[in-house]
Amino acid sequence: MADQIITISDKAAGKSFDYPLKTGTLGPGALDISSLYRDAGFFTYDPGFMATASCHSAITFIDGEKGVLLYRGYPIEQLATKSSFLEVAYLLLYANLPTEEELNHFEHLITSHTMLNENLKRFLSGFHYDAHPMAMLCGVVGSLSAFYHESIDVNDPRYREVSAHRLIAKMPTIAAAAYKHFVGEPIMYPRNDLRYGANFLHMMFATPCADYEPGLLAEKALNLLFILHADHEQNASTSTVRLAGSSGANPFACIAAGIASLWGPAHGGANEAVLDMLEEIGHVKNVAKFIDKAKDKDDPFRLMGFGHRVYKNYDPRAKIIREVCHQVLEEFPGASDSPLLELAVKLEEIALSDEYFVERKLYPNVDFYSGIIYRALGIPRNMFTVMFAVARTVGWVSHWMEMMSDPANRIGRPRQIYHGPGVRDYVPISKR
Numbered sequence: 001m002a003d004q005i006i007t008i009s010d011k012a013a014g015k016s017f018d019y020p021l022k023t024g025t026l027g028p029g030a031l032d033i034s035s036l037y038r039d040a041g042f043f044t045y046d047p048g049f050m051a052t053a054s055c056h057s058a059i060t061f062i063d064g065e066k067g068v069l070l071y072r073g074y075p076i077e078q079l080a081t082k083s084s085f086l087e088v089a090y091l092l093l094y095a096n097l098p099t100e101e102e103l104n105h106f107e108h109l110i111t112s113h114t115m116l117n118e119n120l121k122r123f124l125s126g127f128h129y130d131a132h133p134m135a136m137l138c139g140v141v142g143s144l145s146a147f148y149h150e151s152i153d154v155n156d157p158r159y160r161e162v163s164a165h166r167l168i169a170k171m172p173t174i175a176a177a178a179y180k181h182f183v184g185e186p187i188m189y190p191r192n193d194l195r196y197g198a199n200f201l202h203m204m205f206a207t208p209c210a211d212y213e214p215g216l217l218a219e220k221a222l223n224l225l226f227i228l229h230a231d232h233e234q235n236a237s238t239s240t241v242r243l244a245g246s247s248g249a250n251p252f253a254c255i256a257a258g259i260a261s262l263w264g265p266a267h268g269g270a271n272e273a274v275l276d277m278l279e280e281i282g283h284v285k286n287v288a289k290f291i292d293k294a295k296d297k298d299d300p301f302r303l304m305g306f307g308h309r310v311y312k313n314y315d316p317r318a319k320i321i322r323e324v325c326h327q328v329l330e331e332f333p334g335a336s337d338s339p340l341l342e343l344a345v346k347l348e349e350i351a352l353s354d355e356y357f358v359e360r361k362l363y364p365n366v367d368f369y370s371g372i373i374y375r376a377l378g379i380p381r382n383m384f385t386v387m388f389a390v391a392r393t394v395g396w397v398s399h400w401m402e403m404m405s406d407p408a409n410r411i412g413r414p415r416q417i418y419h420g421p422g423v424r425d426y427v428p429i430s431k432r
């Protein structure tokens with residue numbers, strides 16, 4: 001079906017320009033204004049890309065108004081309860097759910113790439129003893145191109161695929177190694193007999209002196225959190241990966257850029273910030289004071305884990321995580337977070353009955369409850385965003401692969417509205 005045509009009129013110039021409205025399978029269409037500057041001599045202006053589609057994609061669909069999240073068309077609620085993280089990784093990478101044989105082969109492939117080059121251990125040991133694990137993750141992932149330079153020819157689809165597999169496989173090993181460096185324990189090697197989530201928990205909590213057998217619930221909770229964090233359309237870190245990749249940069253550098261972007265407290269860093277916030281609030285009796293702070297324009301305080309650029313309804317991932325929170329805290333008697341969970345539930349209840357939040361459609365997002373589960377699993381706060389990055393690597397590499405295999409892919413290069421000085425001549429220092 002022919003695209004609908006939208007006409008833009010420049011009344012001052014007495015001209016009008018017709019542009020096609022591109023539509024996809026689901027969701028709003030997008031006006032293709034790629035020739036606007038050539039036609040009309042001006043740009044569009046959309047800071048924060050509030051209404052800008054940067055690409056075509058077939059990976060993830062979000063309906064922010066309805067709180068819908070689909071991975072390759074499958075509702076997140078179904079994948080969360082029925083799938084495994086590596087099955088979801090296969091789905092995001094290859095567009096369809098695998099057969100049993102395909103999944104077994106993929107799991108074997110990923111398992112065969114989980115080890116790190118031994119020299120990387122020396123790289124890690126060079127970090128300051130209390131370096132933040134996200135800083136270490138960013139540095140080590142970026143350095144992988146120094147170890148796999150034979151496979152960074154981004155124009156070769158086979159090298160692209162093996163780099164994607166290496167990144168998915170090695171992220172948990174690097175993440176756990178960063179944690180071990182931080183706690184001063186020996187780095188643990190991955191085990192080929194363990195599934196992805198269990199292997200990660202093993203590398204985090206086993207030591208050369210004592211094995212760690214993750215319980216089924218811990219593995220199930222981690223598998224769920226990894227699935228929920230795997231992808232989310234064109235969020236800031238995924239857009240960073242795409243922009244870096246558009247220049248032909250190697251995949252390891254692109255994913256390191258994504259990790260850097262995710263670290264921000266407005267994005268993936270929010271899960272760590274939520275726990276800081278809940279501890280700062282401390283008790284239900286203080287909730288009202290902090291709600292007022294969040295509403296005060298002169299106060300930089302925001303309710304971390306609340307609000308979302310796209311979801312103007314409850315984030316479906318937050319809904320699922322909140323339910324699992326209760327199960328996990330019941331099962332992990334040692335988890336000292338029931339007061340924090342009670343506080344989070346109360347904070348949500350009060351915020352969602354407050355006009356300020358209702359009017360702005362600010363609901364809990366994926367980061368609001370996830371930290372409570374991570375804590376219950378024994379994962380320290382400075383590792384929360386690392387957990388997000390391990391899971392989101394699947395989404396990042398899927399989007400990178402989709403972009404790199406698109407013949408229409410070209411370097412991303414936004415323009416600007418210039419507010420600087422007009423042309424002026426250089427003044428010798430003696431005359432300034």
Ligand code: SDX
Nearest residue numbers: 232235266267268270294302303304305306307308309360
């Ligand atoms: C993630 O993009 C993705 O998909 C991200 C993500 C993914 O999976 O990749 O979903 C993961 O990053 C989730 C978001 C985690 N961040 C936080 O929880 C940090 C707290 N949230 C806010 O910083 C904010 O809500 C953002 C950054 C998430 C969204 O910011 P927007 O879309 O730019 O919204 P905005 O800042 O324009 O806010 C609109 C209004 C403003 O008030 P007014 O100017 O209209 O009076 O809502 C207010 C904001 O002040 N507001 C908040 C608020 N979030 C927005 N007020 C108090 N507390 C908040 N959390």
